[in-house]
Amino acid sequence: MTDSATGQAGTRRRGAVLEAAILDAAWDQVLEAGVAGFTFDAVAARAHTSKPVLYRRWPSRQELLVATLHRQLLGDPLVVPDLGSLRDEMICLLHEGNRKRFRFISVFGSLGVVLDGSPISFAELRAKAIGGTRLTVETIIARARGRGEITVDLPPRVTGLPFELLRGEVLMTMHPLSEESITTIVDEVFLPLVSAYQNGLAGADAD
Incomplete structure (x- = not known):
C-alpha cells in the first residue's frame, strides 16, 4: 500500500512530494505553537493528511522533529x-x-x-x-x-x-x-x- 494524501487544491500527493509537504507543515507548527505544541495530531491536520501516514515515516515525535529540522537546515545551509x-x-x-x-x-x-x-x-x-x-x-x-x-x-x-x-x-x-x-x-x-x-x-x- 502506498501513502497518499489530498492537498488543499484537491490533488493527490505521494512519495517525496507528500513528505516535503508534511515536513513544511511540521516546521510551521513548530514556529506557531513551539515544541510543546508539536504533536502528530497538529502536524497531520496542518498537512491535510492522517496520523498513520506520519507514523509510517517517523515512528516517534522525536524523529519527526529531527526530520523537520534537517529539511529546513538543508534547504538553507x-x-x-x-x-x-x-x-x-x-x-x-x-x-x-x-x-x-x-x-x-x-x-x-x-x-x-x-x-x-x-x-x-x-x-x-x-x-x-x-x-x-x-x-x-x-x-x-x-x-x-x-x-x-x-x-x-x-x-x-x-x-x-x-x-x-x-x-x-x-x-x-x-x-x-x-x-x-x-x-x-x-x-x-x-x-x-x-x-x-x-x-x-x-x-x-x-x-
Missing part, C-alpha cells in the same frame, strides 16, 4: 565564501548563523519538552540537527591552514567556540546578536585563543 582571512570568514559565519539560525536555536532551547522520557538524548538530537555548521567551520579552518594563518592543531572546542557563544547568547536573550557582539566574539575571544595556540601558550605544548 550556512555558506561562507573565501574572503581571504580567518577573521572575515568567521565573522561572516556568525552573521549567517545569526540571520538564518535564530529560529532554530530558539527551538533547540525547548527540546527538553520533546525528549522527556525519550531514549533519544539532547546531545544526539542536537548533533543530528546541526551537523552542517561543523562542516562549514571545518571548511573555514582548512582555508586558514592553506593561507598559513593556522599552523597548529586546534581542538574542536576552540574552532566551534564562536558559534557556541552565538547559540548561548541567543538562548539567554531570545534575540539575535548585535553587530558589536559578533565582532567581540571573533576579535576578543576566538582570535586571541587561536593566537595562544599558535604561540604555544595554550594546548599540549603550553608550559
Whole structure:
C-alpha cells in the first residue's frame, strides 16, 4: 500500500512530494505553537493528511522533529565564501548563523519538552540537527591552514567556540546578536585563543 494524501487544491500527493509537504507543515507548527505544541495530531491536520501516514515515516515525535529540522537546515545551509582571512570568514559565519539560525536555536532551547522520557538524548538530537555548521567551520579552518594563518592543531572546542557563544547568547536573550557582539566574539575571544595556540601558550605544548 502506498501513502497518499489530498492537498488543499484537491490533488493527490505521494512519495517525496507528500513528505516535503508534511515536513513544511511540521516546521510551521513548530514556529506557531513551539515544541510543546508539536504533536502528530497538529502536524497531520496542518498537512491535510492522517496520523498513520506520519507514523509510517517517523515512528516517534522525536524523529519527526529531527526530520523537520534537517529539511529546513538543508534547504538553507550556512555558506561562507573565501574572503581571504580567518577573521572575515568567521565573522561572516556568525552573521549567517545569526540571520538564518535564530529560529532554530530558539527551538533547540525547548527540546527538553520533546525528549522527556525519550531514549533519544539532547546531545544526539542536537548533533543530528546541526551537523552542517561543523562542516562549514571545518571548511573555514582548512582555508586558514592553506593561507598559513593556522599552523597548529586546534581542538574542536576552540574552532566551534564562536558559534557556541552565538547559540548561548541567543538562548539567554531570545534575540539575535548585535553587530558589536559578533565582532567581540571573533576579535576578543576566538582570535586571541587561536593566537595562544599558535604561540604555544595554550594546548599540549603550553608550559
